[in-house]
Amino acid sequence: MKLLHRQIFKELLKLFGLTVACLLGLILIGRMLQLRSLFLSQNIGFFNILQLFFYLTPFFLLLITPIATMLSVFLTFLRMSTDNELTALKANGVSLYRMLPAPIAFCVLCTLFTFFISMWGLAWGMDMFKTSLYQFARSHSRFALQPGVFNKEFPGITFYAHQVDNDTGELKFVFVRDQSISGASVVVVAPEARIVSSPKTAEVHIVFNKGRIYRQSGEDINILRFGSYSVRLDLGKLLGDFSFSEEKAKDMTFAALREIRNDPSIAPQQTAQFLRKVDTEYYKRLTLPLGCLILGMFAIPIAYVFRGLRQQYGLLLSMGLFLLYYSMFSLSVSLGEAGAIAPVYGLWAPNILYVLVAVFGIRFANQERSLPVIQWLGHLRGRWRVTA
Known part of the structure; x- marks a missing residue:
């Protein structure tokens, strides 16, 4: 079993590194394309640009680590299921529960890593980004206009x-x-x-x-x-979004957010909207890292139950379920900042829902049974084929 856990853990790490590298590269390239006019018009070197994006990495990692964790677990168990490794292990008396220590340990490490970014790394990265950008602006920047073109680099x-x-x-x-x-x-x-x-x-x-x-x-x-x-x-x-003078809740450390929640009088802005953003950001920093553990466990029954489907269909299904999770999470953030719902309820709701599905899903997968909703979808698919 130690050998099995070691091999599963190694494969999870490889897929996690590959997924994070690909997603982070796509995000950084997209950000560079978005700000290409700024970098072309300013006398900022290539290594200075890389330094700026390095400081933005914690912000992006906080968003992509949960999906990278989920995809790593899903692809690992989907490959084992497709290659009939899960069937062979089951035939030799190895149940799904006995294979859980490796993915649980992997998801816990990803959760701790995301907690570190959420508590300290995010605020450090944003602070260093603003400081470096301001220094570049003071020492290197120049303002360039294109003739005959309406230039809108400065907001407003x-x-x-x-x-x-x-x-x-x-x-x-x-x-x-x-x-x-x-x-x-x-x-x-x-x-x-x-x-x-x-x-x-x-x-x-x-x-x-x-x-x-x-x-x-x-x-x-x-x-x-x-x-x-x-x-x-x-x-x-x-x-635009990176202001040197205005202090935003998303740029603060977790300790600063907790202090403002305990004593609103020390907030830099004495407005109800700012305090709602602080409250929402506080629970966001707590619930989003736990998404690594929850989504990782949620991916196991998805890969196990859908082993009869083609890999591309299973991958699309997992991405769709992850987008559903992020949509619920983003909606809760928006409603919390607007004051329509208490953040403590809205931001915990997606995690609680996916925990319940993960627990029942692993139980059904260990018994080699499909979830009732899957049986219902399969029944509808069969009726659609007969009708067609």
Whole structure:
């Protein structure tokens, strides 16, 4: 049995490493494509970019580790089932219960790893990411515009210049629309402007000459003429979601979240919405890591019961069940932040539901019986074939 457990554990580790590498690579590549315009316009080196994405890795690992755990367990037992290894072990008196120590130990390790990321790694990664990005912005960044194109790199601000000289910073026929001001819209039009970078303060100033300012507030429109006018931009806002000044609940450590829940007066924002986000994030950090253990155990009966199906169908089924879990989890997070449901109930509900299915599923799989819902689906499939 030690040899069997060792072999199962090795296969689980191999599949887990491969799954995490593939999913993490796809996410990072997608993120790079999303921010390609930022990296092309800023003087940031390739290794600096890799460093930034390294600091984002804990955030992505918190999301992909549960699915990697589930897929590793599912694919391992599905292969053993397809190769009739489970049947041979059953014939030699090895029940499914005796094979559980290896996947349980694997799922527990994945759960502990995810707990470490949830409690400390996530906050460390986000803090280092913001610090490094701000340092790059202060020491290397420059602001580049494309001529004849509406540039929307800064949230709430739209730039347009008919002619652009990025070497000298000279602009011709410039149009700027600023929608970052609440309740008002400001449009600046000028025949010429100049870009002035300030790396020490991580700011960019666009200085307009001899233009007009159109300010609309409600139904009122004001028009002002000016000789010189400057618009200040913070390079830290290039990524939008990563603000240097605003402290968000998802970037805090678990200890900080617990302290705010115990004493709301120390919260950086004294609003009901922020406190709801803190409460939701607190239970999210507790329940999501447990998803590794729960989904891993849930994958065993899925692979065992559906051994008669083709592998691609079983894989699609497992992915569908995982997406159902994440949909329920995401819906609970949204409802918790909106105050529609208490996070303690909404975020624990998916785990409790899948625990019940996993327990009954393993019991039925050990008895080589199909779940009643599977028998019902098979009956419907048979009736559909007869009708067709």
